[in-house]
Amino acid sequence: MANASSISRSLRRSLAPDDLHRLLLQRSRAFVTAECHRPVVLHKRGPDILHDPWFNRGTAFSMTERDRLGLRGLLPPSVVSSQQQIDRFMGDLKRLEQNARDGPSDTYQLAKWRILNRLHDRNETMYYKVLIDNIEEYAPIVYTPTVGAVCQNYSGLFRRPRGMYFSAEDRGEMMSMVYNWPADQVDMIVVTDGSRILGLGDLGVQGIGIAIGKLDLYVAAAGINPQRVLPVMIDVGTNNEKLLKDPLYLGLQEHRLEGEEYVEIIDEFMEAVFSRWPNVIVQFEDFQSKWAFRLLQRYRKTYRMFNDDVQGTAGVAIAGLLGAVRAQGRPMIDFPKQKIVVAGAGSAGIGVVNAASRTMARMLGNNEIAFESARSQFWIVDAHGLITEERVDIDPDARPFARRKSELTHQGLNEGASLIEVVKKVKPDVILGLSAVGGLFSKEVLEAVKDSSSSRPAIFAMSNPTKNAECTPEEAFSIIGEKVVFSSGSPFDDVDLGDGKIGHSNQGNNMYLFPGIGLGTLLSGARIVSDGMLQAAAERLASYMKEEEVLQGIIYPPTSRIRDITKEVAAAVVREAVADDLAEGYRDMDARELARLSEEETVDYVKNNMWNPVYPTVVYKKD
Ligand SMILES: NC(=O)C1=CN([C@@H]2O[C@H](COP(=O)(O)OP(=O)(O)OC[C@H]3O[C@@H](n4cnc5c(N)ncnc54)[C@H](O)[C@@H]3O)[C@@H](O)[C@H]2O)C=CC1
Ligand SMILES: CC(=O)C(=O)O
Numbered sequence: 001m002a003n004a005s006s007i008s009r010s011l012r013r014s015l016a017p018d019d020l021h022r023l024l025l026q027r028s029r030a031f032v033t034a035e036c037h038r039p040v041v042l043h044k045r046g047p048d049i050l051h052d053p054w055f056n057r058g059t060a061f062s063m064t065e066r067d068r069l070g071l072r073g074l075l076p077p078s079v080v081s082s083q084q085q086i087d088r089f090m091g092d093l094k095r096l097e098q099n100a101r102d103g104p105s106d107t108y109q110l111a112k113w114r115i116l117n118r119l120h121d122r123n124e125t126m127y128y129k130v131l132i133d134n135i136e137e138y139a140p141i142v143y144t145p146t147v148g149a150v151c152q153n154y155s156g157l158f159r160r161p162r163g164m165y166f167s168a169e170d171r172g173e174m175m176s177m178v179y180n181w182p183a184d185q186v187d188m189i190v191v192t193d194g195s196r197i198l199g200l201g202d203l204g205v206q207g208i209g210i211a212i213g214k215l216d217l218y219v220a221a222a223g224i225n226p227q228r229v230l231p232v233m234i235d236v237g238t239n240n241e242k243l244l245k246d247p248l249y250l251g252l253q254e255h256r257l258e259g260e261e262y263v264e265i266i267d268e269f270m271e272a273v274f275s276r277w278p279n280v281i282v283q284f285e286d287f288q289s290k291w292a293f294r295l296l297q298r299y300r301k302t303y304r305m306f307n308d309d310v311q312g313t314a315g316v317a318i319a320g321l322l323g324a325v326r327a328q329g330r331p332m333i334d335f336p337k338q339k340i341v342v343a344g345a346g347s348a349g350i351g352v353v354n355a356a357s358r359t360m361a362r363m364l365g366n367n368e369i370a371f372e373s374a375r376s377q378f379w380i381v382d383a384h385g386l387i388t389e390e391r392v393d394i395d396p397d398a399r400p401f402a403r404r405k406s407e408l409t410h411q412g413l414n415e416g417a418s419l420i421e422v423v424k425k426v427k428p429d430v431i432l433g434l435s436a437v438g439g440l441f442s443k444e445v446l447e448a449v450k451d452s453s454s455s456r457p458a459i460f461a462m463s464n465p466t467k468n469a470e471c472t473p474e475e476a477f478s479i480i481g482e483k484v485v486f487s488s489g490s491p492f493d494d495v496d497l498g499d500g501k502i503g504h505s506n507q508g509n510n511m512y513l514f515p516g517i518g519l520g521t522l523l524s525g526a527r528i529v530s531d532g533m534l535q536a537a538a539e540r541l542a543s544y545m546k547e548e549e550v551l552q553g554i555i556y557p558p559t560s561r562i563r564d565i566t567k568e569v570a571a572a573v574v575r576e577a578v579a580d581d582l583a584e585g586y587r588d589m590d591a592r593e594l595a596r597l598s599e600e601e602t603v604d605y606v607k608n609n610m611w612n613p614v615y616p617t618v619v620y621k622k623d
């Protein structure tokens with residue numbers, strides 16, 4: 001009724017009370033309508049709008065509004081109505097209520113994630129302080145396993161955007177879109193196309209959660225400044241039929257782009273980010289295998305990039321495999337004698353076999369005979385069984401490791417032999433799972449491992465999240481016995497073996513390497529991420545564990561030491577980049593200065609360049 005005063009006193013006096021009331025109502029309605037149509041003048045653009053609860057309308061901003069307000073690329077591509085936003089919120093709320101009634105399923109973990117995420121939205125310094133100080137408790141929330149559930153429920157959990165979204169609709173626009181990001185300096189990008197999130201398959205645009213989780217570890221473990229990290233989702237559609245039909249899904253509801261069209265989009269993205277931030281490092285994460293390998297080959301010689309699933313996982317596995325050799329009371333140099341059965345021939349499995357066989361070959365003299373000998377220590381089993389030369393349509397990335405026909409007769413194995421047959425015949429020292437199949441290391445398989453030729457067989461159940469682990473530590477220790485060395489991708493508790501003995505449950509996850517690889521690359525100013533730098537990272541992780549620890553079956557450090565191990569790994573990467581003549585320096589530290597640093601000084605240099613969560617002094621300056 002704000003316009004009531006516009007009715008003159010004489011008119012008021014001449015009208016009956018009901019008529020006056022009706023007139024006042026009419027006038028006030030007209031006033032409200034006029035107000036609604038009057039434009040709201042904003043004195044801000046881009047992320048400032050999204051972070052202002054007064055003006056933010058999130059995914060309900062239309063495409064023209066996104067263009068007008070510098071928001072293009074800062075929101076998932078789908079535009080939704082305000083009613084859809086409410087539906088999504090209510091659906092999520094109901095689902096949580098439902099789960100709560102059904103018992104303590106994932107709800108508590110997701111609830112913790114929500115609370116942490118809200119803190120992340122409000123106050124980054126405090127968020128990272130909480131994370132760093134309680135990393136053992138919260139890494140499983142911001143990272144695997146809970147981040148998997150977050151990605152699966154992302155369209156429902158979505159409140160505020162974080163990171164950038166490039167979609168198939170943005171072709172030709174990316175070079176300008178990158179300027180919608182507010183930071184002039186970006187050190188680390190983690191990018192995914194959502195096609196294989198952990199072991200959960202194609203989650204489309206919802207996969208942005210994994211890029212966010214990985215960058216949380218970059219800040220917490222590697223001390224990368226949180227203002228200089230950028231999670232990126234490249235939405236080229238999804239082949240997940242459930243998401244394609246879900247009215248609340250936030251991504252493009254069309255099948256994935258394939259072939260050259262797909263490659264052109266990734267090319268455009270790479271050109272755009274390196275054009276605005278020439279010194280950025282791009283970590284590729286959770287791309288389906290066919291693209292993981294192809295894109296790695298395409299970019300690794302020209303851009304500062306690496307693929308975490310192929311290269312980070314390989315380094316962590318090598319460190320663990322070397323630890324398993326030491327746990328047997330043998331020197332690392334005995335590694336080439338280990339017989340290793342790998343279940344899973346995707347980006348992770350093949351990445352591990354490639355790098356581990358190269359490590360063996362180096363130990364054997366690095367010649368053709370050494371490579372052949374190293375190759376023959378691996379047996380790869382995928383969804384179709386043992387991979388041999390006789391495989392029809394063999395994946396070119398697996399071909400070098402296919403078992404030879406001549407070896408098969410000798411071992412009594414055939415193309416497609418089952419995992420259990422292979423384990424029974426080979427009697428491996430190690431079985432390593434990167435299959436994404438929970439429970440694959442069944443009772444029968446673990447029973448067969450008891451006949452291993454090793455005094456301390458090792459089980460690596462590396463698939464994520466928890467439900468995809470090939471077996472649990474309880475299963476491994478109870479079936480094989482207390483001598484087993486156990487490691488899993490997602491965290492499990494240690495096992496009480498009775499009589500005061502503990503069965504150690506190691507977490508074999510690439511989180512022990514990727515933060516140090518990124519930080520070492522940044523601080524060395526290396527133009528590419530070389531095999532030598534990756535190898536140095538893996539070796540440093542392997543040597544980090546003390547003799548008495550590995551003899552107890554502790555082959556990876558606890559998460560509480562992740563910041564320390566990351567600093568050491570980064571220093572090893574810096575030194576290798578210098579030795580390889582790839583380092584170009586960072587800020588005041590040029591390549592020559594870097595080369596002069598001793599081992600200890602390099603570690604100090606890394607430590608001094610790690611961001612810490614303390615409030616800085618703030619001053620105001622007018623534009
Ligand atoms: N612990 C860690 O640091 C990491 C773990 N991973 C995990 O590894 C898993 C696989 O990742 P990618 O290789 O990228 O996936 P992918 O989907 O490309 O490969 C899966 C492979 O497993 C095989 N497979 C499926 N069923 C099988 C069965 N019954 N027996 C044997 N093999 C079978 C498939 O044929 C395929 O070769 C995921 O769960 C992922 O979370 C991936 C990277 C790092
Ligand atoms: C850990 C990781 O990178 C994965 O499971 O894909």
Ligand SMILES: [Mg+2]
Pocket residue numbers: 198285286308309
């Ligand atoms: Mg991954």
